[in-house]
Amino acid sequence: MTETIEIKGRGVVKGRAEGEALVADAMLSFWGEVDPVTGRVIAVGHPLEGQSLRGRVLVIRSTKGSSATPMVLNLAKLEGTAPAAFVNIEVDSLAALGCIVNEIPMLTALEQDPFAHIRTGDHVVVDADHGLLRVTRRAHPL
Amino acid sequence: MDLTGEQRAILNGARGPYLAQCMRWLVEWGEVMEARRLIRVDNTHVLLPVPNLMARGASRETIERYVDGLREACRHRTAPGCLCTVHTLFLTLDELDVPENDPEQVCIQKEIADMAAEAGFIPTWTCAPYLVGNVPLKGEICAWTESSAVVYANSILGARTTRHGNESAIAASLLGWVPEFGVLLEENRKGTLRVEVSAELDGPTDWGALGYFAGKLAGLGIPVFNGARRPSQDEAKQLCAALATSGGVSMCHIAGVTPEAPTLEAAFHGDVPADCVTFSDDTLRDTYASLRNQTGTEIDSVILGCPHASIREIAEIAGLLRGKRVAGSVRLWVNTARGTKGQADAIGYTKTIEEAGGRILCDTCPTNMRMAARRIVTNGFKQAHYARGMVGAEVIVAETGPCIRAALAGRWLGDD
Numbered sequence: 001m002t003e004t005i006e007i008k009g010r011g012v013v014k015g016r017a018e019g020e021a022l023v024a025d026a027m028l029s030f031w032g033e034v035d036p037v038t039g040r041v042i043a044v045g046h047p048l049e050g051q052s053l054r055g056r057v058l059v060i061r062s063t064k065g066s067s068a069t070p071m072v073l074n075l076a077k078l079e080g081t082a083p084a085a086f087v088n089i090e091v092d093s094l095a096a097l098g099c100i101v102n103e104i105p106m107l108t109a110l111e112q113d114p115f116a117h118i119r120t121g122d123h124v125v126v127d128a129d130h131g132l133l134r135v136t137r138r139a140h141p142l
Numbered sequence: 143m144d145l146t147g148e149q150r151a152i153l154n155g156a157r158g159p160y161l162a163q164c165m166r167w168l169v170e171w172g173e174v175m176e177a178r179r180l181i182r183v184d185n186t187h188v189l190l191p192v193p194n195l196m197a198r199g200a201s202r203e204t205i206e207r208y209v210d211g212l213r214e215a216c217r218h219r220t221a222p223g224c225l226c227t228v229h230t231l232f233l234t235l236d237e238l239d240v241p242e243n244d245p246e247q248v249c250i251q252k253e254i255a256d257m258a259a260e261a262g263f264i265p266t267w268t269c270a271p272y273l274v275g276n277v278p279l280k281g282e283i284c285a286w287t288e289s290s291a292v293v294y295a296n297s298i299l300g301a302r303t304t305r306h307g308n309e310s311a312i313a314a315s316l317l318g319w320v321p322e323f324g325v326l327l328e329e330n331r332k333g334t335l336r337v338e339v340s341a342e343l344d345g346p347t348d349w350g351a352l353g354y355f356a357g358k359l360a361g362l363g364i365p366v367f368n369g370a371r372r373p374s375q376d377e378a379k380q381l382c383a384a385l386a387t388s389g390g391v392s393m394c395h396i397a398g399v400t401p402e403a404p405t406l407e408a409a410f411h412g413d414v415p416a417d418c419v420t421f422s423d424d425t426l427r428d429t430y431a432s433l434r435n436q437t438g439t440e441i442d443s444v445i446l447g448c449p450h451a452s453i454r455e456i457a458e459i460a461g462l463l464r465g466k467r468v469a470g471s472v473r474l475w476v477n478t479a480r481g482t483k484g485q486a487d488a489i490g491y492t493k494t495i496e497e498a499g500g501r502i503l504c505d506t507c508p509t510n511m512r513m514a515a516r517r518i519v520t521n522g523f524k525q526a527h528y529a530r531g532m533v534g535a536e537v538i539v540a541e542t543g544p545c546i547r548a549a550l551a552g553r554w555l556g557d558d
Contacts, residue, residue, distance in 0.1 A: 012174050027361065027390060032509075032528040037199045042531035044435070062362055064390035067287040068189060070307030074211075075197050078204040090362050092390045093324060096174045097307045101167060 004136045008111045011128030012091055015105035018125040019084035021135070022056040024048050025115045029065025030072035030098070039081025057124040058083040059114050063095040070098035077102040085126035087114055087133065107133060143172050143321070144179050152317065160214050164313035171310055172321025180319035181326070185278045185301070186226045187271050187286040188315055189308035190216070190258055194232035194247045195512040212254050220262030221318030227266040227276045228258060229287050230450075234505045235267075242511045263315070267505040268479035270379060270449040272299065275481065280401045283326065285314035289386035290379070290449050290524065296393030298378045300401030302326045305392050325364075325392045331402065332411040333395050334363035336418035339370035341426040346455075347541045349377040350523035351429040352421055353384030357391050359419060366395040366409040368418075373399065376455055383449050384523040433526050436517060436536045436554065440471070443515040443535070444549040445508055446542060447477035448522030453485050455542070456502070460491035462546040468499035469552030473515075476500060477507040500549070509533055519548045 024047040028034070033043035039054040048060075053076070063069050069092075076082040086099055086106040099106040105128035118124060118135050125134040145153065153165040168180060190212050193205060220226045231251055233243050255265050266274050269288045272295065278284050280300035286292050287306050295301040304324040306314070314320045325331050337356050343349055356365040365385065373381060373396065385391040394400070395409035403409035446459060459476055468474045476495060478486070483502050486492045492502055508515065509528055515535040520526050526539040538554050548554050 032532055037197055044530040062390060065289060065387055067289045067305055067307055070309055071189060075193060075204060075208060078207055079200055092362055093175055093305050094307050097171050097310050100170045101309045
């Protein structure tokens with residue numbers, strides 16, 4: 001059985017995208033912590049270490065670290081390994097810039113805690129034009 | 143956002159499609175970040191690096207499209223009256239016999255370098271522009287890339303810059319405006335996290351540990367350090383770099399040091415929180431331990447100068463190496479700006495370091511180049527953090543003295 005919930009939020013960078021959620025209550029730097037060619041997180045000890053961002057809806061606290069984050073996101077976009085959308089608790093100016101330049105939708109200020117309601121593997125539709133997130137839960141084993 | 147007639151005209155293409163795109167980036171970014179207007183920028187520090195091994199295995203089309211973007215930027219002139227300097231590269235323009243310095247990419251980078259200079263940028267090729275002549279004054283409006291330099295400019299110099307990426311810093315350089323949001327505004331420079339420092343901080347790397355600890359807790363906020371002694375320039379540099387590694391900090395206050403924070407009260411705009419975290423001697427020790435992941439003592443690399451070494455640090459390193467010899471199994475790199483190396487050449491520090499078997503690396507750093515290494519000793523928390531993933535090396539972070547002792551011995555001998 002699948003269950004779909006909707007969560008309201010604020011569209012930061014407009015657009016609509018969907019994909020499988022990749023969720024961690026953590027911050028992430030793209031330069032130095034993401035390989036733009038493989039699309040994988042390379043940061044040792046990071047909760048998302050080894051995970052692919054390609055086509056995923058990246059649900060994290062915010063970006064952090066390097067100012068080359070938009071540049072790495074740009075290389076990832078050109079290589080086809082960029083995330084489909086960003087859902088962030090806080091808006092780092094670098095994630096916002098990277099999403100604008102690379103036309104990646106970004107959503108923030110969700111009315112419900114995304115870390116409580118979205119799990120890695122859930123199917124997520126991000127509608128940043130209307131500030132809406134639709135989560136279809138993957139069937140989880142008990 | 144309220145735009146002037148001139149700004150609106152540029153957005154509509156009055157100065158060509160590339161500058162219209164630059165204006166669109168600044169306007170959309172400003173709107174997203176809740177800016178109300180664009181203001182004049184006095185000073186920029188931009189990123190113009192070819193990808194080199196950052197995009198190892200990327201398609202030729204990706205590289206060409208990316209590099210064409212840099213070429214397009216450099217076909218325009220920087221805004222009159224704005225000082226524009228340039229960040230580090232992912233390779234060195236010097237002859238260097240390592241496979242990581244891809245000759246084809248070096249050639250393209252040299253072309254970009256010439257174009258950038260022609261466009262009005264000063265190609266400092268450094269992550270620490272404040273060490274080689276780009277030293278903004280208090281209140282100066284900047285558009286800086288390099289996360290560590292952003293924190294330094296705001297916190298140590300009292301200048302004002304948000305965290306910029308390459309596109310926004312290029313746009314600011316060419317147009318002469320930035321969207322006014324975040325720490326450009328007085329009310330957004332108020333501290334958000336109180337850190338009481340009881341630890342004895344003995345040198346730059348200890349200050350890096352403080353930053354690494356606090357950045358993680360502060361996130362995108364503004365930590366305020368109270369109780370610490372006044373740092374040296376090199377110590378402040380390590381603090382700022384580490385804050386923007388574990389966190390996304392734009393600025394911090396060091397009570398009594400940061401130009402706008404003569405007191406703890408001033409750092410919090412009069413509203414000092416009772417809650418605080420303490421950075422004790424135990425926390426200091428734990429922070430070092432959290433990053434060290436060595437499984438043995440043999441080492442192959444010692445990397446100093448992250449962010450780029452100051453002339454004082456190079457003098458110290460030369461002093462520790464004088465008349466000695468780095469172990470044959472160890473590569474000792476001192477990363478610095480070309481301008482600082484010029485000084486070191488003139489004074490004789492370079493010769494001393496090279497006679498000992500070390501090397502001064504300009505324009506970049508081994509981690510940026512993704513130079514192969516298995517076990518690295520470094521004095522920078524930022525370098526240590528990123529080298530673990532980018533190079534896949536084990537790391538030991540330590541003060542400069544123990545780093546040099548390890549370089550001479552070929553193995554890690556401990557901190558004391």
